[in-house]
Amino acid sequence: MKARLEICLSGSGGQGLIxxxxxxxxxxxxxxxxxxxxxxxxxxxxxxxxxxxxVVISNDTIDYPKVIKSxxxxxxxxxxxxxxxxxxxxDGILVADSTLVTEVPTVSNKKYLFPITETAQKKFGTKxxxxxxxxxxxxxxTGVVSQEAIKKAVSSKVPVKAKEINEKALLxxxxxxxxxxxxxxxxx
Amino acid sequence: MKARLEICLSGSGGQGLIxxxxxxxxxxxxxxxxxxxxxxxxxxxxxxxxxxxxVVISNDTIDYPKVIKSxxxxxxxxxxxxxxxxxxxxDGILVADSTLVTEVPTVSNKKYLFPITETAQKKFGTKxxxxxxxxxxxxxxTGVVSQEAIKKAVSSKVPVKAKEINEKALLxxxxxxxxxxxxxxxxx
Numbered sequence: 441m442k443a444r445l446e447i448c449l450s451g452s453g454g455q456g457l458i459x460x461x462x463x464x465x466x467x468x469x470x471x472x473x474x475x476x477x478x479x480x481x482x483x484x485x486x487x488x489x490x491x492x493x494x495v496v497i498s499n500d501t502i503d504y505p506k507v508i509k510s511x512x513x514x515x516x517x518x519x520x521x522x523x524x525x526x527x528x529x530x531d532g533i534l535v536a537d538s539t540l541v542t543e544v545p546t547v548s549n550k551k552y553l554f555p556i557t558e559t560a561q562k563k564f565g566t567k568x569x570x571x572x573x574x575x576x577x578x579x580x581x582t583g584v585v586s587q588e589a590i591k592k593a594v595s596s597k598v599p600v601k602a603k604e605i606n607e608k609a610l611l612x613x614x615x616x617x618x619x620x621x622x623x624x625x626x627x628x
Numbered sequence: 629m630k631a632r633l634e635i636c637l638s639g640s641g642g643q644g645l646i647x648x649x650x651x652x653x654x655x656x657x658x659x660x661x662x663x664x665x666x667x668x669x670x671x672x673x674x675x676x677x678x679x680x681x682x683v684v685i686s687n688d689t690i691d692y693p694k695v696i697k698s699x700x701x702x703x704x705x706x707x708x709x710x711x712x713x714x715x716x717x718x719d720g721i722l723v724a725d726s727t728l729v730t731e732v733p734t735v736s737n738k739k740y741l742f743p744i745t746e747t748a749q750k751k752f753g754t755k756x757x758x759x760x761x762x763x764x765x766x767x768x769x770t771g772v773v774s775q776e777a778i779k780k781a782v783s784s785k786v787p788v789k790a791k792e793i794n795e796k797a798l799l800x801x802x803x804x805x806x807x808x809x810x811x812x813x814x815x816x
Contacts, residue, residue, distance in 0.1 A: 458650060462668065469670020476671065479693060480650065482657020482664040505667060505694050599787075 443499050445584055446507040449574070450492040450524045451516030456571030461493030463593045464575060464585065468497040471589035477505040490520040497584065512582060514574055515541050516557065535577055537570075552581060552620045559616070560609065569609035572598070576613015581621065587614065631687050633772055634695040637762070638680040638712045639704030644759030649681030651781045652763060652773065656685040659777035665693040678708040685772065700770060702762055703729055704745065723765055725758075740769060740808045747804070748797065757797035760786070764801015769809065775802065 447464065449457045461478045469476035479494045494507040509529040515521035515536040525545045528534060536544060538553035554577065560570040572594060579590045591610065598606040635652065637645045649666045657664035667682045682695040697717040703709035703724040713733045716722060724732065726741035742765065748758040760782060767778045779798060786794040 462646060465668060465670050474671070476669070477694075478668045478670075480653060480666045481690075481693070482653050482666075483662070483689075501671075502669075505669070506665075 442511065444502070445497045445511050446509060446529075447495040447497070447512040447514075447578070447584065448492055448507050448510040448524055448527065449495070449514045449571075450490060450520035451514075452489060452520065453491050455491075455516050456568065457491065457493040457514075457516070459597065460571040460575050461495050463572075463590070463597050464495045464578075465497070466597065467579075467585040467589040467593035468495075471592045472585050474499060475502050477502050479506055481506075490517065490523045492520065492524060512578060512584065514578060516570065516574070517541065518543060521545065533582070535574065535581065550624075552577070552617075552624075554616055554620065556616075559612070563612060564605055564609060566605075568602075569606060572606045572609040573613040573616070576610040576615075577617045577620070578613075580614040580617025630699065632690070633685045633699050634697060634717075635683040635685070635700045635702075635766070635772065636680055636695050636698040636712055636715065637683070637702045637759075638678060638708035639702075640677060640708065641679050643679075643704050644756065645679065645681040645702075645704070647785065648759040648763050649683050651760075651778070651785050652683045652766075653685070654785065655767075655773040655777040655781035656683075659780045660773050662687060663690050665690050667694055669694075678705065678711045680708065680712060700766060700772065702766060704758065704762070705729065706731060709733065721770065723762065723769065738812075740765070740812075742804055742808065744804075747800070751800060752793055752797060754793075756790075757794060760794045760797040761801040761804070764798040764803075765805045765808070766801075768802040768805025 449460050451457050465476040465478035468474045475498045477496045496502050510527055511529050511532045513528045513534050518541050521541045533550040535552045537556045539555040539558050556573050557567050557570045560567050594606055594610050637648050639645050653664040653666035656662045663686045665684045684690050698715055699717050699720045701716045701722050706729050709729045721738040723740045725744045727743040727746045744761050745755050745758045748755050782794055782798050
């Protein structure tokens with residue numbers, strides 16, 4: 441794995457991407473023993489409707505804390521996907537919500553499409569766990585942090601009342617990642 | 629006011645400083661029309677027991693998103709105060725919890741001491757609003773964001789059930805700031 445990994449979690453306000461970024465950074469920085477920085481930017485850009493939460497994970501001290509080129513891009517809306525795809529590394533991967541991102545950009549990157557929000561609603565009766573399912577998918581696909589670390593970070597950061605549902609949502613994300621990988625193998 | 633302002637909110641995990649940082653950044657970036665970046669770092673340092681949430685607010689594009697020298701330092705624990713005081717600008721101000729920070733560093737900076745956590749417990753029966761009272765004090769003392777903006781940001785970011793108590797906590801913070809300023813004038 442690269443010494444410095446940059447993750448961009450993008451969508452719109454209210455999709456829980458700030459919390460997802462914090463959880464990912466804590467998983468890396470507190471439970472996996474790496475360095476991690478999590479950032480939100482607000483300004484003219486954020487007011488445009490696409491919001492993002494950034495995480496940089498490194499084995500060493502992080503000099504520049506913001507994402508320069510993403511290695512992993514999560515896109516939960518079309519607007520966010522269109523905006524941040526330009527910033528995806530050539531060998532970076534795109535994880536997108538297939539219901540909300542209907543026009544997938546024609547880039548040569550690896551793409552993993554799944555109806556994440558819809559699945560959250562169907563399986564758990566609420567879209568609120570979309571962010572945690574997404575984290576499960578990302579970690580399952582990439583191993584950017586260990587599964588143990590992300591489990592601990594999720595448990596420690598979500599409200600006590602919502603702990604069980606979020607833990608299940610994370611496991612579902614791992615499971616979806618497995619299926620997406622299997623599908624990818626088949627199509628080769 | 630300076631074109632770039634750097635704020636460091638420090639204490640220990642569980643004191644709600646990440647949320648406070650996010651609220652402050654949203655107040656500046658969404659409601660006051662400025663640029664704002666909010667950052668958390670995790671690594672060996674965070675594992676040492678002192679945690680911090682950083683906010684940079686600027687009238688222009690923010691080149692470097694992390695705090696270099698704080699203009700405002702909030703310290704809610706002795707450990708955090710001892711650690712981050714070194715990074716306070718010469719003309720920067722320190723806001724510290726006077727119950728928890730008993731050994732105030734001998735620096736020439738303006739210092740505002742108040743038993744914030746104790747007041748939260750006494751007035752609201754919970755320490756959970758310490759972060760919001762602190763924001764009220766900071767904004768009341770410095771005007772780093774407008775009172776209107778921070779009110780909107782608090783209302784939009786805290787859980788619906790806790791909205792009223794947090795709005796009251798913010799107003800109490802403004803009030804404490806007024807008293808701290810009056811006390812300062814008297815002592816001159």
